[in-house]
Amino acid sequence: RRLDHAIVGLLGVYDDVTETRRAQEEMLLASMVYESSSEAMMVTDADGNIITINPAFTKMTGYALEEVVGKSPRVLRSGQHDQAFYEAMWHSINSTGGWQGEVLDKRKNGDIYPKWLTINTAFNPDGTPHRRVALFSDISEQKKSEKLIWRQANLDTLTGLPNRRMFHANLAQEIRKAHRGNQQLALLYIDLDQFKEINDALGHDKGDLLLVEAARRLKSCVRDSDTVARLGGDEFTIILSPLEGGTRGTDRIAQAILKRMTAPFTLGEEMAYVSASIGVTLYPDDATQLEPLLKNADQAMYASKKQGRNRYSYFTKAMDEAAHARLRTNQDLRVALAENQFWIAYQPIVTLASGRTHKAEALIRWQHPTRGLVGPNEFIPIAEETGIIIDIGNWVFQEAATQLERWRNAHAPDFQISVNKSPAQFLNSGTVTQDWLHLMRDMSFPRAGIVIEITEGLLLHAAPIVAEKLMKFRDEGMDIAIDDFGTGYSSLAYLTKFDIDYLKIDQAFVRNLAHSGKDRALCEAIIVMAHKLGIKVIAEGVETAEQRDLLLASGCDYGQGYFFSRPIAAADFEHFMGWADKA
Ligand code: C2E
Ligand code: MG
Ligand code: MG
Numbered sequence: 098r099r100l101d102h103a104i105v106g107l108l109g110v111y112d113d114v115t116e117t118r119r120a121q122e123e124m125l126l127a128s129m130v131y132e133s134s135s136e137a138m139m140v141t142d143a144d145g146n147i148i149t150i151n152p153a154f155t156k157m158t159g160y161a162l163e164e165v166v167g168k169s170p171r172v173l174r175s176g177q178h179d180q181a182f183y184e185a186m187w188h189s190i191n192s193t194g195g196w197q198g199e200v201l202d203k204r205k206n207g208d209i210y211p212k213w214l215t216i217n218t219a220f221n222p223d224g225t226p227h228r229r230v231a232l233f234s235d236i237s238e239q240k241k242s243e244k245l246i247w248r249q250a251n252l253d254t255l256t257g258l259p260n261r262r263m264f265h266a267n268l269a270q271e272i273r274k275a276h277r278g279n280q281q282l283a284l285l286y287i288d289l290d291q292f293k294e295i296n297d298a299l300g301h302d303k304g305d306l307l308l309v310e311a312a313r314r315l316k317s318c319v320r321d322s323d324t325v326a327r328l329g330g331d332e333f334t335i336i337l338s339p340l341e342g343g344t345r346g347t348d349r350i351a352q353a354i355l356k357r358m359t360a361p362f363t364l365g366e367e368m369a370y371v372s373a374s375i376g377v378t379l380y381p382d383d384a385t386q387l388e389p390l391l392k393n394a395d396q397a398m399y400a401s402k403k404q405g406r407n408r409y410s411y412f413t414k415a416m417d418e419a420a421h422a423r424l425r426t427n428q429d430l431r432v433a434l435a436e437n438q439f440w441i442a443y444q445p446i447v448t449l450a451s452g453r454t455h456k457a458e459a460l461i462r463w464q465h466p467t468r469g470l471v472g473p474n475e476f477i478p479i480a481e482e483t484g485i486i487i488d489i490g491n492w493v494f495q496e497a498a499t500q501l502e503r504w505r506n507a508h509a510p511d512f513q514i515s516v517n518k519s520p521a522q523f524l525n526s527g528t529v530t531q532d533w534l535h536l537m538r539d540m541s542f543p544r545a546g547i548v549i550e551i552t553e554g555l556l557l558h559a560a561p562i563v564a565e566k567l568m569k570f571r572d573e574g575m576d577i578a579i580d581d582f583g584t585g586y587s588s589l590a591y592l593t594k595f596d597i598d599y600l601k602i603d604q605a606f607v608r609n610l611a612h613s614g615k616d617r618a619l620c621e622a623i624i625v626m627a628h629k630l631g632i633k634v635i636a637e638g639v640e641t642a643e644q645r646d647l648l649l650a651s652g653c654d655y656g657q658g659y660f661f662s663r664p665i666a667a668a669d670f671e672h673f674m675g676w677a678d679k680a
Pocket of ligand 3: 603
């Protein structure tokens, strides 16, 4: 971009010619150079009166030569800059001869537009200013695309809210402000409950509508100065800064959000209902840095989910410790599979009438190198959250199926093993063919040797993929058992719908069988109804002969519990069965 210097040079060459002729020559030369230029040009005399312009000037500003010649460039001013702006410009021109920068000017039609302006001066031999040359280009398009780029980088396209990136920048800034002003700040982490289900059921378009409306509702719960951002999916954050009224302020806002979110969402023809789980953390009380604040808010949100959703929780130190323990377990789980730290315990399932055993439940055990034996209740939920349950579940299945094949071949051709399958495995394990059926492809025994234990909840929230997989297992001849029956919704309607084979009465009912008439009546009712539906009943947690007798009298088919045997290693199980000597 040396054109401006060229024209300044040209102007300087003609110093010795008479004023008028010189001006004409200048104009001629200037127009020759700038006639076809897309850059606008304007030449003024030392007093700042316009001498000439080029066609690009006319095209950009709307002014023809005769309209501006002899006038001051002030006609171009937009009024968008203050006096100080022009003073600084002139200070630079007077001291260095030049200036360059961005200016907002006005076209003849009144439009205001941004331009990039360069001003240079041609000096007389005595050093006084002779001419000034202004070159400028319209940068509105460039500005527009810069703005677009900025929007794309900082705003969420769906909701128009700040995105994760801008949220981080805002939070960092608000933390600095709060620090300087010695003020409190609250960070809220909001996750919608049941959003995934709505998205799956009604489609992504409706899901998008819901998110836009949710964003609008969130904004309506806070001041304009507070930041509401979307981190992605159905996760939002709010920065309340400065926080006024301490936790009373956050209580009020969190309650308002919960209330607004539970109001029905109208999505085209459909109505949908969601709720929100919120986590709250405070600066500087809980943490003073960005990352810990984010982590705290996330942990508190997680606590709200755990406690049943549609609620808000403040971050506490205990949450942090629990999260650490989860993290440690999760890390340990990753090595556990590779290092063979898992083994399977088998617990006999006894036919009550005959006292004989033809079934066992496979229960995973974790021999942790430092913690010792860790029970599944401690690590299965964590494995479910992180998805590693898929690998663990597949390992259990493979192991149990291999064991079953051996036992059926060597000792009991009709033996059955039941394996627990958590909902997470149904929802996340990809296609049916990659699943357990695939693992069994080379095994010789009939598929009916395997019983899959699922919980009631799975049927209740049955997504199409769940039903599809259950049917597939069914078609292959596997049996299906409902675990922990009675603790959830206990809907017998689902049992018929999915063609269930076994129902396992939860140990909570069996425990009080001898002492509570109510539990006994309930057990009996379950047994009678299950039998009517062609379903066999297994009682869990049978610990005494009395319980066994009551169950038998009630018509219960099978019993499982410490009374018969604890879950034991495969070798011990063979002893229990009396197979060991024969082997
Ligand atoms: P569950 O499927 O209901 O298994 C029965 C649980 O009751 C087992 O606990 C068993 O040891 C215990 N139990 C059996 N008889 C008695 C008794 O007479 N009294 C008492 N108090 N308890 C008895 P465990 O082995 O700790 O397993 C807990 C849960 O972990 C299981 O409950 C199951 O939901 C889950 N789990 C176990 N193994 C697996 C697995 O391989 N995959 C999955 N996804 N979950 C598993
Ligand atoms: Mg079970
Ligand atoms: Mg159970």
